[in-house]
Amino acid sequence: MFQIGFGDAGTIIAAGRLDAAQAPKAQEFLDAVTDECILDLGQLEYISSAGLGVLLRTHKRLMSNGRGLKLINVNRHINDIFMYSGFDKLFEIEAAV
Amino acid sequence: MRQEFGRSLDNLQTIVSFTDQFFAQNDIDDSVRYIVDLCVEELFVNMVTYDTETDADILIEMKPHAHGVEVTLTDFDVVRFDPRDVEPVDVDAPLEQRTPGGLGLYLVSKMVSSIHYEYRNRTSKITFIADR
Numbered sequence: 001m002f003q004i005g006f007g008d009a010g011t012i013i014a015a016g017r018l019d020a021a022q023a024p025k026a027q028e029f030l031d032a033v034t035d036e037c038i039l040d041l042g043q044l045e046y047i048s049s050a051g052l053g054v055l056l057r058t059h060k061r062l063m064s065n066g067r068g069l070k071l072i073n074v075n076r077h078i079n080d081i082f083m084y085s086g087f088d089k090l091f092e093i094e095a096a097v
Numbered sequence: 098m099r100q101e102f103g104r105s106l107d108n109l110q111t112i113v114s115f116t117d118q119f120f121a122q123n124d125i126d127d128s129v130r131y132i133v134d135l136c137v138e139e140l141f142v143n144m145v146t147y148d149t150e151t152d153a154d155i156l157i158e159m160k161p162h163a164h165g166v167e168v169t170l171t172d173f174d175v176v177r178f179d180p181r182d183v184e185p186v187d188v189d190a191p192l193e194q195r196t197p198g199g200l201g202l203y204l205v206s207k208m209v210s211s212i213h214y215e216y217r218n219r220t221s222k223i224t225f226i227a228d229r
Binding site: 019020046059 | 106107109110113131134135138139142186188189190192193195196197198200201203204207208
């Protein structure tokens, strides 16, 4: 089960499992975002390479306008995936406390 | 434990349920769960995406191994594709040079303790160990 939507103060909240089957849903939602945005991953349990592709595609599009995607509340497992993928060098990332 | 799955991304959730059942029945450290989930998904999706000339189900087998899990995915009636031969991804490249895609098998190679590939009689068999 994967869900994505707006939370308080315009933050986007992603929750559940972002796998290859759910990536199109995430991409469709994020394609509508045009401003710099904060993506709260505190409730995201899992992400695979398909989900990473969604984040990268969105970040590149937003960065072309000088904006970008900031990832917050990232759990340890997902942070490991970001490190392996080199995303820690591409995104502003805040780990969960 | 073994089960066959149809060649559809819609079956990813069923595979997660299968893995839930395997972990519930075996005393395996939860720390390897993410590795198993990710590697099974990446290999399964790769088979579904690129081995399109067959309708055969994909067999997934899991068994306890030392401090982790041994997982085998078997794909029938397909051409040879050794996931170990894939070019590595330059994860140090700047944003403008990064493109979506290609990360799946790279992540598998980084996260497993070992990976083995066998191809015989048009059957591809990938076995990996996920360990603490």
